[in-house]
Amino acid sequence: MSEVDLAGLENNVKEHQDTKIPTAMQEINLALKECGVGWFHVRLLSTSFVGLIAGVLVTNTTPFILPVAECDLNMNLLQKGLLNATPYIGMTLVSIVAGFLTDTFGRKMFLVSGFGGLFLFTVIAGSSQSYEVLIISKFFEGILFAISFSAALSITSEFCYKEIRDRMLLLRSSFMAVAQILIAAMSWGILTQDWELSLFNGFIDLHVWNFYIYIMSFWSLISFILYIALPESPRYYVAQRKFDEARKILIKMYTMNTGKPVETFKYANLWKNKVNGVIKEEPEKKTESRLKHQLVAGLHNVKPMFRRPLVFYLFIISAMNFLSMALYNVIRLWFPQLSSIVEHYSSIDSNQDLCTMLDTYTNDLKLRNTNVTTLDVCIPTRSGNETYMNSIILGFVCIIPFAVSGILVNKVGKRNLYVAAAAICVGVTLGIRWANSKVAVVALFSVDAAISQTMVGLYQAFTMELFPTTTRTLAISVIMTSGRIGTLAGNVAFPILLDMGCVVPFYTLTAVMICVTFMAVFLPNS
CATH class of the missing domain: 1.20.1250.20 (MFS general substrate transporter like domains)
Incomplete structure (x- = not known):
């Protein structure tokens, strides 16, 4: 075939692509863009x-x-x-x-x-x-x-x-x-x-x-x-082929965002032919067969997720999220309680480290539960001002990863950043055991929570990149479920381990993060 013929063929293909009718989802994206912000x-x-x-x-x-x-x-x-x-x-x-x-x-x-x-x-x-x-x-x-x-x-x-x-x-x-x-x-x-x-x-x-x-x-x-x-x-309405309802919402968005009348909206009459034609004339049986076809097609699209390499990525990210969410939510959810204990017992002896104070508290709690008499009055270890101030500080520190991770991720890569974050968590979690001042406790807990939150964002980015569109939502659901199970297991296990002695839960959490660091090495960098 001559070069002239090839050029003509390319032009025909290009003209065909240019005149291709956009799908309803492409049209709604154009309409939303016209609505502005x-x-x-x-x-x-x-x-x-x-x-x-x-x-x-x-x-x-x-x-x-x-x-x-x-x-x-x-x-x-x-x-x-x-x-x-x-x-x-x-x-x-x-x-x-x-x-x-x-x-x-x-x-x-x-x-x-x-x-x-x-x-x-x-x-x-x-x-x-x-x-x-x-x-x-x-x-x-x-x-x-x-x-x-x-x-x-x-x-x-x-x-x-x-x-x-x-x-x-x-x-x-x-x-x-x-x-x-x-x-x-x-x-x-x-x-x-x-x-x-x-x-x-x-x-x-x-x-x-x-x-x-x-x-x-x-x-x-x-x-x-x-x-x-x-x-x-409006996207849901379009997916359900309810074009009239979707158009009304787009018109409302346009007038609210721009302050202009409906007549100036370029897509004011969008899908009117589809509403009058496709929807009303389509029989119910076709709808049922289409739903059945979509279900079969969806199951077919899920199959690649359970083949290599995606099944390996699904397993390793789910395992990492299980362990890292266990650490993150134990640190986050138990911080107010532990901070109240530190605030109360450090007033008795300011030279104690965290584990000494926690062991004293658990022993007092055991004595209270085993030697109760009708004359005993339970006095709660109520949080003072310091505990709430510390929680606010922890919240402010957790904002930092949104800026830092956005700057570093493109320079060092997601895997390297995840490995570095997990390694930092290992050191910080181990250091909590020897924290011997209120400032040290707040600083170490805040850094641990902030870095763990960064890791949560990174695993989400890994999932979005590694899994194709047809399996991405299911993969995210599976990985989120594994993280919630990890949170459940961590919060049940933490008080049991704490009852054995303060060093046990913190050494266990340190070992957990060592496992996460090791598993992260097997992830692709991009």
Whole structure:
């Protein structure tokens, strides 16, 4: 074939590509780009911020109430660990199924029902008069958080066009550290009070931690109201072939963001032919056969994930996430309790190291539980101002990785950065055992939490890069589930190990991070 013929063929192919009709998803991306960024996205991110705080409170309120409620609920160390871990049991049970149902029935349904149910069970938790009622409430809070979390993440990304989506999700991720700071500040303002209220002749006794949970429940109530006012994802409507509903939402976004009339919107009449033609004329049997075909195709697309090399990457990242999340959430969730112990026992003898103080506390707790008489009065090891200040400091330190990892990751590579972060965690976790001052305890816990949070972000980046689009969501769900199981195991094991002696849990966590460092070497650098 001559060069002229080849050139003509290339031109024909190019003309065919240029005239190719865009898909509905490509069209919606163009329409979202035409809508721009404005007040609608401010409203979207504000709603997401409030919802994220409500979600973080599911796990973060428990560590703050453990010291002040230990006598009211008669909790030992193991019961405290179970209370910390219970929300993760609920999350683990429903997270994968919730993701599938959200894609099938829409995001808004699960956001509204998730945050509405979360408010209800938070109020029940605030009314708790026994440990059993509180732990059951926390279990259902975990379930409802998992339902709303996947939907909130999806709806935030699906109102953004491709070029700004990553930045919006990164901004949303930074809300986590801000939420931790805000929650610590609110906890400081409420839990240091001496509020008590007895109702119905002592049938219900409300203590300060009950009021604390009541006040924190308003975040989920506000989220419930805000998500009712937010429209459904237009991408979901397009996926369900409900083009008329999607177009109305795009028009609303355009007018809110630009302040211009509908007539100036280039895509005001988008998909009108599809609404009048394809949707109304398509028989129900074709819909059923299409759904069956999509299910078979989806199962076929998942097969590569269970073949080499993807199955190896899935196994090793899941194992690393199991171990690293166990460390991260033990450090994060037990910090307020341990800080309260340090604050209390360092006032008795400031020359003690952390393990000496923890061993003294566990011995006192054993004596209290074994030598109880009717004359004994339980005095809780309540958190003072220092504990809340330390939690705020930890939150501020955890913001740093969002900036540092973004600068270093392209220069040194994700694997090298992950190995370095894991190695730092080994040294810091080992150093906690010998911390002999309040400053050292806060510094080491903060660095450990911040570096662990960086590792969480890196494993997510590994997953996005290593797994193709057809298996990426399932891979993320599997890896997140392994991390939540690790959190559950870590929070149950920590008090048991602490009861054996302070050095046991910290040496165990150090060994865990040595394993993570070793496994990270087998990951590809890019």
